[in-house]
Amino acid sequence: MEHPAHPEVTFHHAPGGDETVKRIIKTTVILSVITLIELALGFWIYFMHKSPDYSHGFVLFLKGVIVILSLAKAFYIVGVFMHLGDEIRNLIMTIVVPLLLFVWFIAAFLWDGDSWKNLRNTHGKTKPATEQQQVEPAAKKPGGVE
Amino acid sequence: MATAQAQMETKWWSGGKSPFNVEYGKLMMWYFLMSDAFTFGAFLISYGTIRFSQNYWPDPNKVFNAFPFAGHANLPLAFVSLMTFILIVSSVTMVLAVHAGHHMDKKGVVKWLAWTIVGGIAFLACQAWEWTHLITGHHAVLMDGKIQEIGTTVSMNPWGAEVPGMLHNGEHVTKPGPVAFGGYFFGITGFHGFHVLSGVVINIVMLVMVMNDVFERRGHYLMIEKAGLYWHFVDLVWVFVFLCFYLI
Incomplete structure (x- = not known):
């Protein structure tokens, strides 16, 4: 055993190489781009609010899109940065199902x-x-x- | 692939091993973070309930439109975008520290952990500025038939609807806004800021331990992974605080 201090771990993760760093950079880019899109939509709502007769339905739609984009960000942070995507299914389920x-x-x-x-x-x-x-x-x- | 096959065939619930294939400390960190997610969720949902129950709610683009050293320039979303990017970048440096730890690369861990601490402190400084600006930035409000200058606190909210045609020193006079606004804003961003602060303290402790070769002697950097989980969670919560208070 590599880590005899942790008998709970049956299968050890092999330490990732350059492809792991590439994945981190890719995820960073995705998170930044999603944030920029969210900000663009936020500014769109801001400028729509300036005219007195804006469409409430459309603002609600834009806010809905922002919520979905935030959930996508949460997915990438938990799945890649917190490595939950690399864990076995049992662990993923014990965290996700209660949520x-x-x-x-x-x-x-x-x-x-x-x-x-x-x-x-x-x-x-x-x-x-x-x-x-x-x-x-x-x-x-x-x-x-x- | 061979490991994936072996994992599929393992009888995880037959006893003698963890059915989650992680060490105890990491599993417990996950459960702690799940419970913390419910705490933050309860706060944010309570905020949503109160907001849904009001006919009027302050427009975040009016409340949060200032930037340090920019005077009275109207810059909605700008400062909070900066804070969001600081936290995303510090999350990236943390994941790089964890990655360096996997390779027993002490220098890499020290470098990336130090940058993460810098990012955390920068975020806290931004938040301190924003709170100060909100509390001390006074606005003219029509209360009890008199114009009064008030800041945003847990008991006062100057961000109500504009009183049509009433100006005070060139500024539109407003009615008092819903009092709950300040309480929720300071309560939730404060609770998040407290998490950032404890995250920075944890990271500093980790940095000292790394520099003293504690993990080198232990043979693994699993503690960095656990600290990393906590730090990413702080970033995750900010995604939703950013969403609920500033964007929608």
């Missing part, structure tokens, strides 16, 4: 936040929904109901 809880975690809480907003805007569904109630308090009398 699936995030899917429902995110959906449930954002849903809850949205419902909270609707309840507040409609005073617990006793009033018809008025969008942007707090953005336009000019219509509100001073000392009025919050």
Whole structure:
């Protein structure tokens, strides 16, 4: 055994040579390019916000693309830099499967936040929904109901 | 390929060996990072919930538009891009340190680890500047019928909607924004910054151990791999902090 201090390890990774360095450089380039694309989309959203009648749906679409690009970055950092991609399937699964809880975690809480907003805007569904109630308090009398 | 075949045929769960084929310390580092991911996830999801519950939320391009020594120039996304690239580059130097460790190359480990520490300190310095700028940068806000100058703190938020047509010293007067903004921003970036700080301390300890030939005598540089996992995780979390606070 190469490392008798670690009897848990059945198959040792052979130390990578130049191709490992090449892979690191390639991943660095990918991460940088994705970040630059994210920034470009961020600036696109910034300039769209300047005109008063921008398309909310399209901004939401761009934000969705940025989220997917961030997940791609996470995949490369974990898979290549943290070498999880080089480990055996058992280890990959014991890390990745519990993280699936995030899917429902995110959906449930954002849903809850949205419902909270609707309840507040409609005073617990006793009033018809008025969008942007707090953005336009000019219509509100001073000392009025919050 | 022969190893891959042998790995496929190994009965991993038959006992007598780790079914994960990694040493104890590294496995536990993975589990710690998984639990830490849930902590950060809970923070960010809580932030998302509050943000979804508000009719108005500050535009990050207005809040984070400053750059050191650039005065009042409007530079949205610029400074945070710099911070993001500093962290990506320090992650690359860390993975190169781990790679040098695989080859028992002490000089390489020292060189790349030192650069990683420099990157971590640079990131922390950027964050310190950004916090100072937010807390001390006062803006005119219409509160209780009076114009008041406030900075961004955990209890005050000057980044509300603009009051139409009201100017104060050439600056648009705003209404107070949602108070939760400062708490979440300082709380989450602070927790991440604390991780960066502990990562830098861990890396400094590793550097001292490498220079004292501790790993050379031990015959392997596995400790560098574990420190590397932690450091990459810090970079990973920043991807999502960057996403949630600055981009969307």
